[in-house]
Amino acid sequence: MTIVRQNALNTTVSSSVNPPETLTEKVIEAERMHDVLLLLQNLINSEEATVKLILDCLYDVGSVNLINQKLRLKPVNRVMKLIARMSKPVFRALALNWFKKNCPQLITNWLHTQVTFESIQNKRQEVAVEVAELQPYPIPQRENLSQEVKNLRSQVRLLAGISIIAIAILGITATRLN
Numbered sequence: 001m002t003i004v005r006q007n008a009l010n011t012t013v014s015s016s017v018n019p020p021e022t023l024t025e026k027v028i029e030a031e032r033m034h035d036v037l038l039l040l041q042n043l044i045n046s047e048e049a050t051v052k053l054i055l056d057c058l059y060d061v062g063s064v065n066l067i068n069q070k071l072r073l074k075p076v077n078r079v080m081k082l083i084a085r086m087s088k089p090v091f092r093a094l095a096l097n098w099f100k101k102n103c104p105q106l107i108t109n110w111l112h113t114q115v116t117f118e119s120i121q122n123k124r125q126e127v128a129v130e131v132a133e134l135q136p137y138p139i140p141q142r143e144n145l146s147q148e149v150k151n152l153r154s155q156v157r158l159l160a161g162i163s164i165i166a167i168a169i170l171g172i173t174a175t176r177l178n
Helices: 020-046 048-070 074-086 088-116 139-177
Strands: 002-007 124-129
Touching: 020 048, 020 088, 048 074, 048 088, 074 088, 074 139
Parallel strands: none
Antiparallel strands: 002 124
């Protein structure tokens, strides 16, 4: 399904019907929203340490929740949490660049929607349009897919076990060398 937006108002009205004060209000509104964007960019640049701390907190909470949700085995869970803590500096650099690049515009757009106060008649309507009908897999192919999923799961378990053993051997070797 694809979502197609339709304007609820009549779109045949020409822009020359709008009074001049409405056009000047729109220009002033666009200038002020551009000012908001610049202020947000300035805020992010001047408060970079705060943004880093916020991203660190979000990474800590999100990574632990994701690992707990996806990995139920305790040994694998612990190893993945350790790896997540070690990869935090890489995440911080990537996330800070993404945040500086995208968030001021996203926040500005959100704030603009909060202050436009569009009436219900002016809001766009979302219409669901069916693009293509999905056909389920035939039964023999479905059985092959389930067998393939089982094989892949067993391979993942085997690789997880091998990686745990390799990490344990590495830890023992590093401990004995010290």
